[in-house]
Amino acid sequence: MSQTIEFLKPSASVLDNRARIVADLSDLLPPECLVHEQRELVPFETDAFVSYCKVPLAVALPKTTAQVAAVMKYCHRYGIPIVPRGAGTSLSGGAIPQEDAVVIGLSKMSQILELDFFNRVATVQAGVTNLSISDAAGPQGFFYAPDPSSQLACTIGGNIGMNSGGAHCLKYGVTTNNLLGVKMVLVDGTVLELGGKHLDASGYDLLGLVCGSEGQLGIVTEATVRLIAKPEGARPVLFGFDTSEQAGSCVADIIGSGIIPVAIEFMDKPAIEICEAFAKAGYPTDVGALLIVEVEGSEDEMDAMLADIVAIARQHAVKTVRECQSAMEAAAIWKGRKSAFGATGRISDYICMDGTVPLSQLSYVLQKTSEITDHFGLRVANVFHAGDGNMHPLILFNANDPVEAAKAEEAGNQILRLCVDAGGCLTGEHGVGIEKRDLMRHQFSDADLAQQMAVRFAFDDGWLLNPSKVFPLEGRPAS
């Protein structure tokens, strides 16, 4: 991949004092919580946005909020950049370090502190994986709703940083809609508690602000999240269409009718073929586009909702309707969808875009996306959360061919600009990270960005927290 995104120039004074910094950190942390040997640092050099990598100065893996606070206070005093890290599954490079940074990884803070079914909340440490909350609450009939495809690995802390979504967020909302409180550490080591088990909060909604702030306002060490009662049943149905346009209009009409299925996922022909070859999910391969629509409730409720949805699909000339007959079949359908990125990675390098558009623009943007990738002579596979308008074009390319890599990156930029111009935004759930940092000026006016940066400044006036990310390097306020 072409290295077109610049990192901040590392601080010479930090690099020169590396040995001293490591020694100081080793006073603050037990030996098993500090990584500083070069070969042990390499695994932390990148995340799931593998196009860029930088080996950090050191990695702290604290076990307690107090240890997080001690490391941050130290780094703050000496002007050392800090890069927070959950499981390193960021698709936008949100956890990629820089050479002069101390990475603070939350992987050792992986305890579920409380399951409170009476108040329907769970309180967990930030390094707990997404899926393990549902696993723990499952026996009592509850689950944690946001379900990124990486949910087996990704952490709640990372989910909060990126305001992560997932296939089932159409009904249940994304992370911010399911987050009730956090304990977080500010850059100077101050510990704040925001929100709690109750509705809303007095004063400003700092909790909402922190959710999605990509580790730039502080590091979350504990979170209180909503638990949802499992539905009586859930049933996906597959709809095959000849064209993506038909599928796109069908989605808009389902949503426009007021029905809210728990998920509406879209795959175009390339995505269907890739996923079917990998997961044997039973997808029809003679269609141009596929929708997975899932409904929940009692058998009667599901029957009624599906009847309405099938009627709408028929108005859009649906070619194949396949209702799911068993739990095993349903699991296969979801396995196919959730392995889409991995399955694509088996056959080609790819970059995954995350633009989000109003539903009425879905068909138009799909059409234009094809035109853009055609123009560059590249293939594209579309597999995404259609009910939310949250698109994921996967642009396939050969990473060993620098010319093709540059084309892929430019095609991706054009697609994201297209989403913004269609009334949408650069990211639905993956975050801005380093990937989309330089496109922020296309979405936001100077006044918009200045206001966001002023808020960042109110938390971190030295710009030490995850500093290479989110905001274009030029035009930042002097710290």
Place this chain on the structure above:
Amino acid sequence: MSQTIEFLKPSASVLDNRARIVADLSDLLPPECLVHEQRELVPFETDAFVSYCKVPLAVALPKTTAQVAAVMKYCHRYGIPIVPRGAGTSLSGGAIPQEDAVVIGLSKMSQILELDFFNRVATVQAGVTNLSISDAAGPQGFFYAPDPSSQLACTIGGNIGMNSGGAHCLKYGVTTNNLLGVKMVLVDGTVLELGGKHLDASGYDLLGLVCGSEGQLGIVTEATVRLIAKPEGARPVLFGFDTSEQAGSCVADIIGSGIIPVAIEFMDKPAIEICEAFAKAGYPTDVGALLIVEVEGSEDEMDAMLADIVAIARQHAVKTVRECQSAMEAAAIWKGRKSAFGATGRISDYICMDGTVPLSQLSYVLQKTSEITDHFGLRVANVFHAGDGNMHPLILFNANDPVEAAKAEEAGNQILRLCVDAGGCLTGEHGVGIEKRDLMRHQFSDADLAQQMAVRFAFDDGWLLNPSKVFPLEGRPAS
């Protein structure tokens, strides 16, 4: 009522230049958009928290975002405080002016700009009343969900300022969950657009931060809100219990079971008697506590949900179960509930608290509330959104008796402290305003408040926007 809450000392230089300021404003606004005669200013001296009043310097009633921006830019240049105002229905004094302030009222910005059923959103000017959005969208089968009791009068701009809730927010969420975008004017006249018709946003969630910021970060002039499809049917059922404790435990068990009715409203015996006498709603008067539980969906769905809910109520020794037989009966039930504050006002002066607690604390807090009001020899009526844990004790007192008024205020303070100590917060939906400003230190640590104030400072470094509100006067940063 005892005047125990202090206002900021008005600026002598602003007061001395009153004539000049009015003349300057009259250059910026058409004559019908500027109120400056003393007798015409009096209606703006307070809001629904009538305990305090101050006649403002002038009132601007702009018709356009450009006019709002021009007035704010002018006030910013000359250091004149600004108090935003919707319909003046704030229960926490959020719209009470100060003598040296220009009030910016949004009542003339009352146009519905777009109903976009395809994307299920409405875009409206900030002075549009809450109910008029549902009225406009109703013929197409949609509505705007948050429903404060003042919904006939209160504006979307005010709802955004206070992150307003309502009886039906248990299922649909409060304002922040239904707000997709705003156009807003910063204190210096800069116009920002946050969010839009799409899911989520790139960069920081400034939209979430602005919602509930009580007019201190800017003035919202337009809003894009979610429209929800009307359910097939809705049916309230009344449950009468001997004691408040039984009703409180029943609420916690309904929610704990995972069922989410669209509303669970609670009334204790004094509230039942007051509302029944006024609204003839058909409430049973031989019970100690009443729940109104409303479910939505098809007839079959409602039957199934109600059967489960009735079974839970029976476990808590429910005395009366009355299912609603007609739309007229349902309307009467809701009219009774929504007129509770007005009906109380007919028989006594009162102050309404807005503390919110985790559901598991409901019975305990109700019991302690009685003990507190008993201690002061005052009567209390409880009528509130029980499913959310959002309590509204109405403390009855005689406003012409300064000793009793002081007791009522102190009892209210003790009740709010109780809510915080039980793991809750000072306000669920009415806002901090001026009423609860001096209690913020009980909820928040110095570090919490300092961080909130730093964020405020990032929007308004001169503290000109609604300056007497939200933060205790002592300990504010120098501007």
